[in-house]
Amino acid sequence: MKIAVSGKGGVGKTTISASITRYLQENGYEVYAIDSDPDANLAAMLGIEEKVKPLVELDEVIKEKVGEKGGLYTLNPEVDDVLEEYAVRQNGLNFLRMGEVKKASSSCYCPENSFLKAIMNSLVFTRDEAVVLDMGAGIEHLTRGTSAGVDLMLIVLEPSSISVDTARTIQGLAEEAGVGRIEFIANKVRSEEERSLLEEELGSDLLGVIDFKEELLRSGFSAEDERELLEDEIARIFQKRDLFGEIAEG
Numbered sequence: 001m002k003i004a005v006s007g008k009g010g011v012g013k014t015t016i017s018a019s020i021t022r023y024l025q026e027n028g029y030e031v032y033a034i035d036s037d038p039d040a041n042l043a044a045m046l047g048i049e050e051k052v053k054p055l056v057e058l059d060e061v062i063k064e065k066v067g068e069k070g071g072l073y074t075l076n077p078e079v080d081d082v083l084e085e086y087a088v089r090q091n092g093l094n095f096l097r098m099g100e101v102k103k104a105s106s107s108c109y110c111p112e113n114s115f116l117k118a119i120m121n122s123l124v125f126t127r128d129e130a131v132v133l134d135m136g137a138g139i140e141h142l143t144r145g146t147s148a149g150v151d152l153m154l155i156v157l158e159p160s161s162i163s164v165d166t167a168r169t170i171q172g173l174a175e176e177a178g179v180g181r182i183e184f185i186a187n188k189v190r191s192e193e194e195r196s197l198l199e200e201e202l203g204s205d206l207l208g209v210i211d212f213k214e215e216l217l218r219s220g221f222s223a224e225d226e227r228e229l230l231e232d233e234i235a236r237i238f239q240k241r242d243l244f245g246e247i248a249e250g
C-alpha cells in the first residue's frame with residue numbers, strides 16, 4: 001500500500017505523515033517512511049537521529065534493478081542491500097530520505113521524479129507493507145509518472161480558502177494522474193464554525209478533522225512530542241474508517 005501526503009506549505013504534512021507512520025507501525029505494518037521534502041523534519045518527528053544517505057543517489061541502482069524498460073522490483077527487508085545502505089531501520093520502520101535535488105532549471109525535478117516514479121511504480125509491496133511518502137509542498141512533482149502507483153493520496157489543508165483551493169488543485173492533478181483514492185484531512189481547526197464550514201465545503205471528501213493544538217504554540221515541545229500530540233487524532237480518524245484495511249483488501 002502506497003500512501004502519499006500532500007498539501008500546501010505548512011499545513012501539517014510532515015506531522016501527519018509521522019503520525020500515520022507510527023499508527024501503521026503499531027498496527028503491525030512494515031512501514032517505509034520516505035521524506036521527499038528536503039526542508040521537512042520527518043526524521044526528527046520519528047525520533048531518528050542517524051544520518052540517512054539520500055535516495056537521489058539511488059536513481060542509477062533502481063534503473064539497474066528494474067532495467068531500462070522498467071519492470072518490477074520487490075524490496076526485501078531481510079536481504080536487501082538498498083535498505084541496508086539507505087534506510088534507518090528500527091522495529092518495522094524503514095526511514096528513507098529523498099535528499100536535496102539539484103535543480104538544473106527551475107522547472108526540472110528530473111532526478112527526484114525519476115526516483116519517485118521508480119519507487120511508486122516499480123516497487124512491489126505486500127499487504128503488510130506500507131509506504132508513507134511525505135511530499136514536498138507544491139504540485140510540480142504530481143505527474144502521472146510519480147502518482148500513478150499511489151493507492152491513497154491524503155491531502156492536508158487548513159481552514160483558509162487558499163489552502164482549500166490548493167487542496168482542490170492537488171485533487172484534480174491526482175485524479176488526472178490516476179490515483180486510486182483521494183481523501184482530505186483538515187488540520188489546525190480552531191472552532192466549531194470552522195469545522196462546519198469545512199464539512200459543508202468538502203462534504204464526503206473530508207476524511208477527518210484535527211483541532212488546532214494550542215500546546216504547540218508553547219516552547220519546549222520536541223518534534224517527537226509534536227507527532228505524539230497528533231498521533232491520537234490520526235488513530236481516531238482511522239479507527240472510525242479503516243481506510244488502510246479497505247485498501248489492503250483491494
Ligand SMILES: Nc1ncnc2c1ncn2[C@@H]1O[C@H](COP(=O)(O)OP(=O)(O)OP(=O)(O)O)[C@@H](O)[C@H]1O
Nearest residue numbers: 009010011012013014015040137188211212213216
Ligand atoms: N494541529 C496542529 N495544531 C497546531 N499546530 C500544528 C498542528 N499541526 C501542525 N502544526 C504546526 O504547524 C507547523 C507546520 O507543520 P509541518 O511541518 O508538519 O507542516 P508541513 O506541511 O510539512 O510544512 P512544509 O510544507 O513546510 O514542509 C509546525 O510548527 C507544527 O508544529
